[in-house]
Amino acid sequence: MSFNQNFQNLILPKQQEAKIYLSQGKLEAAYEICQSILADSPNFYPAYNTQGKVLQAMGKIESAITSYRQAIQLNPQEIETYKILGDILVKQKQLSEAIACYETAIKYNPKVSLFHHKLGLVFIELKNWDKAVNAFCRAIQFNPNFAWSYHKLGEALTQQKKWNQAVIVYQRAIEIKPDLY
Template sequence: MDYNKTGIQYMQEGKYEEAAKAFSAAIEENPNEALYYVNFGNLLSAVDEPEKAIRFYQKALEITPTIATAYYGMGNVYYNLGDFQKAKEHFETANKHGLENSDTFFMLGMTLQQMEQDKLSLVYLQRAVELNEEDTEARFQLGLSLAGQSFIDEAIEQFIEVTTRNPSHADAFYNLGVAYAGYKEDAEKALEMFNKALEIQPTHALAHNGKQIVESALSEQ
């Protein structure tokens, strides 16, 4: 039996106890395979055991100091713990060791955003979307980043693309409403966007507020 493959399958199914048993068996069978420790670390991170997860990632790095996925896993743990400097360092090291995929660039962008390094964050989020155009969450965050840098037309393009690829993305419609109301001064279009957000998520408080403000402004015309 391929215990590692079985463990991954259990993780994907949310069967964490079974996954832990499978990864333990994989490690017992081959204690010098760094990847097995990384996968166990990922499992521990998923069940909110960050300190234990870090120990497994560190063990993986003792065996294979260049295993990029261990650095990436540690980056995620530190990000969730709010230690953004350490998260940044680990994501950068993962990238340096060859993990040059959309997820790594996305997490680097999100980390830099938390560190208020907005211009650099924008660069990484753009790269994330270039590498995976289907990732609507990365594209949405790119739109927010563009808007934050006052690139409103470019932000609108990204939000429209998000809603095209994911028509149930209420936050993207809400942000389109904000852009049309606050920057384009197109109240009718803004109202349309707020209404779409509320159709998807009737409890969207920000969309409710935006809609009320626009309706109030239209009634005074």
């Protein structure tokens, strides 16, 4: 059997099965399948990504981080993994590493507003108001209908005491989402 046939007949169905088990909360079964896939195909990055999700669901955060990093190493252009890893790193207060994840994702796909928004959130946490403002402005540029980017931009502008600009962006946030608290 050729590699391509092996891939189509064995690896992909196993990967799908692992995802199903993960969605059903059968974490041990999903983890075992990921391990089996990686034993046979150690460069199959989707299995590292799924394994990271399983480990994360198990509460094994450091192991999940390792799996996500392995997935990124094997396929640096898989931007979903940067988001997941960046979010975990934010929760772990590893903010400089989270920034690196979001910035790398932006490098590969600069028009995804979510990464700019998440970057802005980290800069707010670091109280780096100038960088937060820039990140939220970029997020708004690529998704002008996401009220939360305006809201967070308003927060950063308020910290800079740029009252008039803050009022304008808060008003825009309310126009987009009138029930925004």
